[in-house]
Amino acid sequence: MIEIDPLMGLRMINDGSVSLLSTRREGKTNVSTVSWQMPLSQDPPMLGISLTPSCLSNELLRESGEFVLSIPDASLIAETHYCGTHRGDSEDKVRSMQFRTMRARKVIPLLVTNCIGHLECAVRDVYPFGDRLFYASRVVAALVEEDYFDNGWNENAQTLHHLGGDRYKTGGGILDAKIWPLPQQMPNLPPLF
Template sequence: MDTLPLNKVVRLLEPGPLVLVTTAHHGRNNIMTMGFHMMVQHDPPLIAFVLGPWDYSYKALVETKECVIAIPGVDLMEKAVDIGNCSGAEVDKFKEFKLDASDAENVKAPLIKQCLANIECRVVNTDLTKKYNLFVVEAVKAWVNSERSEQRIFHHKGDGTFSVDGRTKDLKARMTKWKEITK
């Protein structure tokens, strides 16, 4: 085995789906690209992610305590990368990238119509925000777009490369200890 520099460890553990996070602040919607996130628990569904003062969306999240986590399909991969390469302080990203905002039910941040799924979230814990820029949010409503022809998600590998979901193997019958989450 070869050694891997410690600053590259993220490339081994982070291949979760790349997501888009929307916020609404002072009448302005914004979108940011995010790769650093994780599920914390199932019920209630808690998600943790890193968002810091270097992100234009930070102030909106801190002040409103609301966001939407949108999951783009592989057909939006290039747009998602491009969204991450500009600032909402200078660009109306919905307009620039021709994405449609849709009203959420429980938060002011918008859904993104073109995405596979949208999760409305409220911040429930900021204990690690000052030290690690880590927010914990609770999913308060989830939406899926099952009518999209492209249903594959993609994963950021931490170095500008991405992997795309392919075939799915169903092992639900083997999940005997966790049957309640396989329904």
């Protein structure tokens, strides 16, 4: 695992992949699934997450002001789904899912080392939106498994994308965009049909 610039780390969530949210207070750790997260700012590097107010992660996060987003790959689909459908106040999901953890570099919550990337975050602001709380947070450190990341996820990274209910998909192939010529610069081609 290597540390990368927090700004570059924001690319870990550009694809809309699901993350595992790690929160911790007074030795109590919870891991829950988050599928509503997004980059907010490059300078400073910031992201936003949306949580249900009644969940344990929200309680721990409001008290500690710090969290880690760990990015699972497709091999963790069962664990990811479980963490999103079971409450942490009645069980220790880290133990139940047999997650390996390690200390973060700059925040108190733990990294779920089974995952391929990690964003360590400090909460800046909290906003109520409908039935959710939105956390605007600064990325203070970013770590990634280098076999999966080349200035962004590479072909080895099979990130998970939640489609609703118990359905997920993985990221598809990677396409490199090219700047197309302006219409007046295109050659005269015969019609296709």
